[in-house]
Amino acid sequence: MSQAAPAATSHSSASANDRLHALEAELRSLSARSLEHSTQLEAMASVLQNAGQKDQLSMVVFSGSLDRLIAAFVLATGAAAMGMKVAMFFTFWGTSALRRPARVKKSPLERMFGWMLPRGARKLPLSQMNMAGGGPAMIRHIMKKKGVASVEEMIELSKELGVEINVCSMSMDLLGLKPEELIDYPAMTYCGAAKFLETAAPGKITLFL
Amino acid sequence: MPTIDARGKSCPMPIVLAAKALKEMAPGQTLTVVADDRAFPEDIRAWCRKTRHELVSLDSKERFFEAVVRKP
Numbered sequence: 548m549s550q551a552a553p554a555a556t557s558h559s560s561a562s563a564n565d566r567l568h569a570l571e572a573e574l575r576s577l578s579a580r581s582l583e584h585s586t587q588l589e590a591m592a593s594v595l596q597n598a599g600q601k602d603q604l605s606m607v608v609f610s611g612s613l614d615r616l617i618a619a620f621v622l623a624t625g626a627a628a629m630g631m632k633v634a635m636f637f638t639f640w641g642t643s644a645l646r647r648p649a650r651v652k653k654s655p656l657e658r659m660f661g662w663m664l665p666r667g668a669r670k671l672p673l674s675q676m677n678m679a680g681g682g683p684a685m686i687r688h689i690m691k692k693k694g695v696a697s698v699e700e701m702i703e704l705s706k707e708l709g710v711e712i713n714v715c716s717m718s719m720d721l722l723g724l725k726p727e728e729l730i731d732y733p734a735m736t737y738c739g740a741a742k743f744l745e746t747a748a749p750g751k752i753t754l755f756l
Numbered sequence: 757m758p759t760i761d762a763r764g765k766s767c768p769m770p771i772v773l774a775a776k777a778l779k780e781m782a783p784g785q786t787l788t789v790v791a792d793d794r795a796f797p798e799d800i801r802a803w804c805r806k807t808r809h810e811l812v813s814l815d816s817k818e819r820f821f822e823a824v825v826r827k828p
Contacts, residue, residue: 627772629802694769
């Protein structure tokens with residue numbers, strides 16, 4: 548900072564010149580540092596801006612009941628229509644909603660699970676008032692009458708709107724589900740906890756259904 | 757003027773159909789959306805705010821709502 552003036556002080560003009568040079572050098576280094584700081588600040592600002600700011604809806608669909616899946620897909624299609632990125636993560640009983648009737652080779656235990664789990668969105672039970680399948684039939688009838696889109700229709704719509712569907716591979720292994728018995732869905736991937744956490748972390752809305 | 761008739765359809769269909777139609781339209785064009793879902797007035801307002809579309813008008817007719825939306 549305070550650079551010592553040259554030893555020879557007899558010529559005041561020479562000394563003034565030196566001081567001028569020293570000041571110039573100092574100014575240059577200061578301006579370089581301030582530039583460096585401003586780029587650092589800009590980088591920090593962009594990090595802060597992106598934290599929890601991504602216009603994205605992430606959903607864990609854990610439940611395999613019709614009512615919860617209606618809620619999940621109403622929000623998914625609604626968010627996609629709002630221009631948000633939507634990422635759904637299907638796990639445990641939720642995976643049943645993505646099944647389609649298909650014959651696949653399985654072990655006896657897997658076959659038993661496969662037989663007990665609903666084969667697709669059309670076969671889902673209600674979480675309440677299921678009444679041995681009478682409840683869902685009634686709800687479906689009312690939905691049709693009231694103009695509420697069915698889960699199957701909303702899955703088709705989700706495809707069109709670019710809703711991303713991820714399926715937990717661990718759940719599939721546990722329940723003995725094979726990729727061949729899941730519906731055709733363009734943006735469907737198999738993933739684990741890390742993929743969900745990484746995807747959901749910067750998003751604004753995350754739901755567990 | 758292009759029109760979406762979402763009467764008889766419930767949430768989120770009126771918004772989804774409007775969004776889909778507007779996506780295909782050119783900036784400055786307007787779309788009329790007709791719906792009888794009770795949530796429609798609040799939803800179309802929210803949708804326009806979020807997606808920066810202009811809600812030109814929102815009228816409550818006798819049995820339905822009519823919104824006019826302009827693409828930015």
